[in-house]
Amino acid sequence: MKPAGISHKADRLRTFIETEAERAGFDVVAVTRPGAVPESGERLSEFLRKGRHGTMDWMAETAERRAAPENLWPQARSVIMLGMNYGPAGNPLDILKKKDRAAISVYARNRDYHDVIKGRLKELAGRFAARSGAEVKVFVDTAPVMEKPLAAAAGLGWQGKHTNLVSRRLGSWLFLGSIFTTAELTPDEAETDHCGSCRACLDICPTDAFPAPYQLDARRCISYLTIEHKGPIPAEFRSEMGNRIYGCDDCLAVCPWNKFAEEASEAKLKAREDLKEPRIGDLLLLDDAAFRSLFSGSPVKRIGRDRFIRNVLIAASNSGDRDLAPACRRLAEDASPLVRGAAAWALSRLLPAAELRKFAERARLLERDADVLEEWDAVLAPDAMIEA
Template sequence: MRTSISKTRTLRALIDAEAKRAGFEAVAVTSPGAIPLAPARLAEFVSDGFHGSMDWIAETVQRRAEPSTLWPEVRSIIVLAMNYGPDHDPRQILEKHDRGAISVYAQNRDYHDLMKGRLKEIAGKIVARAGGDVKVFVDTAPVMEKPLAEAAGIGWQGKHTNLVSRAHGSWLFLGTIFTTAELEPDHAEIDHCGSCRACLDVCPTDAFPAPYRLDARRCISYLTIENKGPIPREFREKIGNRIYGCDDCLAACPWNKFASAASEAKLAARDDLREPPLSELLKLDDAAFRAFFSGSPVKRIGRDRFLRNVLIAAGNSGDAALASSVRTLLGDVSPLVRGVAIWALARLVPHAEFSERAASGLKTEDDATVREEWLAPL
């Protein structure tokens, strides 16, 4: 027994050292059965339709809610967190209406690739030392990282449903290593939100029907990233100049005052993605979009959905100088782009000009959703 305990402690020391070397600010261990409340909460989220068009969540409810269903051999789950905290309040850009606001996490290369490589290195060291088997997961697999991180003691799920850490605020990427090794679990973290409602009250689209509950269908991150179709009119003005995701609820968290900007993880934002001008983004064709966002999470949504978001920001900008680029996109091959270009133009030019263009556009447009966009402002 003493030898077994010694081996376990030695393995844990190795994991902690390798995690620090790889740039992870926090590492903790939990057991597969440590999130008993997760299945019911996830089922409620799906039954209420809060997942919107993210069908993969509904399709993987059972595997997502119970780690041992995903991999029956798992005995311990190692949760690792990487800090991506900004060095300023990211909401400052919301006042710069001629610029596009990209969520902090997407201002550098895709964190999935970055973290997965580092997790695999750590997992390899675990197998070399202890034998057995491991599996590495970063966000894309049906794993509930946030409840597991809470159970492991890294933080707690705040009222905005994201993980909050007393040491790092709301700015953490999460990854997990499932292992057949038996490791002593860490103690779970408790909720420190108290009576605070900052994250709930700051949401521009009222996406939180209650504390700890998120209706993704109203969330700007969902609308600009996961949603593949037109963004409902009721949300367009509220989106402002947010062209990929939204940091408002994260940035409003008071616990961020204890978080330092990411350093060891080397996740500083690309300069050209901090405050990109809408005038330049509106000119991107597919090749230019792919080149500009090479290695970035933004690339995953494709040029058409991205331009949909940029056009909404242009329409909200009040900058008539953008009207020329918007007019060009009225003839875009994508109905998604054409439709929102119409909406933006209606907000940037005099009504008489719009009415004239609508009369001409309706004669040639055969897409029903685009025709609705021409007719709505008339």
Template sequence: MGASRKPVASDRLRDFLEDEARKAGFAEIAVTTPDATPLAPARLGEYLALGRHASMEWMAETAERRSDPRKLWPDVRSVVVLAMNYGPDKDPLELLGKRERGAISAYARHRDYHDVIKGRLKEIAQKLAARSGADVKVFVDTAPVMEKPLAEAAGLGWQGKHTNLVSRAHGSWLFLGSIFTTAELRADAPERDHCGSCRACLDICPTAAFPAPYQLDARRCISYLTIEHKGPIPHEFRAAMGNRIYGCDDCLAVCPWNKFAQAASEAKLVARADLEEPALGELLALDDAEFRTFFSGSPIKRIGRDRFIRNVLTAAGNSASDALAEPCRRHLLDPSPLVRGAAVWALSQLLDEASFMELAAGARNEEDDDVKAEWSRAAARSHEGALQ
């Protein structure tokens, strides 16, 4: 977008952008330059070299463009970073004790933030282009932009020890988006780190996904495992998942800076009441069409029904609820091997040894190797438990 018009003075443009951002429901807006994150490329390279991106190959494939905004768009002169507060109205950690209910990450209880933010950013960018004569491009996190380092450079917050952006005004609850522009805008001062000696986010992680402060290993992260990971949940992390069925808020929710955050009223975001603490039994009943309908407009829809039911079955296995055994049993005949394997594990946790071994005896017609391995492992573990 753009036009051949004489640019408006930088400060006047800043005032205009700030006013438009507030109208659109953004909590913060700041500006940085495209060269403001010189350390980001090396840190990204180290992360990829260590394999901590797990199966997210798109990170490696876009690493060069991701490392520097100018490689994504050589003409960019200023980067406008906007933050939208999605702070929940109560502590998400309270739900972890309700074992027959599913814990969905706070951000995913709203309409897909990619759609929400991108639409509002486009409106602001179009107005900026019309007023300034500058070219603009809009990015949300589906594009190869390192938004958290840019947000830190722009002064919106700092990357905490959990690697997410932390704001003194909004805690850890911020969606980020950016507008690249050829306009020369006054840049803001970067924010400094205010984590101090606090380790709350590191110590609460159920799967020890932080090998060191400011470092995340996605291979151990529940958010990665429940959203990006396509195969069976690794056995070592299943119990630790508890009732988390999409994402994990633990490291965000425990951040002390959240005490300054407020619920996301100014963003005009309304969380779906039916996603605040859904019953696992009801979710297990969803077929593919029902899943797509129920999660229409939700980011959860993107992972597909099979992965989602895999997550719900894992939570059911951790529930210690006799009432969930029968809904899990029905999934032993599911068309998806991923779902069948998760059902085997869930039942091995919920049934007594005799009942489970009776089920295992009838599983000889299973043809998928991964599911057969689940049966064998679970049967062996059940037998060992009976001997103790």
């Protein structure tokens, strides 16, 4: 039984954290316990056993801490979960019809949200620690914390069939962060699932990345392929990528609950104009220095120029625009094997048969990388040629 006065103190701290969270720019805040989601460990184990994490080895390496938040910091007694709305202006899927433009995921069209959220969390946690006298630790999704199950347990929303958090007030557009604390706070009730019979997020996925509702195979997810995957994009997914060069918003954007979400305020992550609908042709020209300059402060910068150009070349191949072929030719001689291989694929979709064969045969003679040679072999196969 708690000593007298504890509940009143908890109530005062709760009011304080709600007021300060709103002041810091967060839209929702709720509280849960570190051990509120004991089943998340088994779900993670099954995900890893099936290899659905792909090459994200860090998920397996941190599985023990990730599976049980209490293992991350045993002294923690409460978890304050916070959400920030990043709802876009307009429909982010409209750009998919513009084949000459590149689609960058809504969350990545401005500053890296990890930096934005973490800075505000630290400021908020500092105020809370000063008021409560409790210890605090701040986490965003770069730490081994399963934030979505904790957010659901706290009542911020529920994990939808696309595995992302859905809020009745903010839809699927939520950045999450957490403050672990030794303070004893009254936990909120978990939210219930309101997906019902809706399958919109599952049916729109271009690569069938959902084996079943509430399950994701990251190896088939365009967000994983364009951001986390370091090697060549598997051929079976290249056409389905369309013009998506960094992430994929399809399953988020079609969620019916988004109709209740307002556009994010100016104080938050508004899209940069130059990242809303950049031209594929312009992006193909980026060298490392230009890439770093364009994406300074953006999460896109973290994947590096070579992986980024790989993605842009796939978009070029899907554009059908033969005017992009000269830039793809130059990239077929790039210093990066990853870029050269993607350029081979792009040229196989943009050049007429005779011109492609001539270029491919010469390029193959000069190539030494096994993966790139494999790409050129595929290009030279008879069914890879297009008519002039």
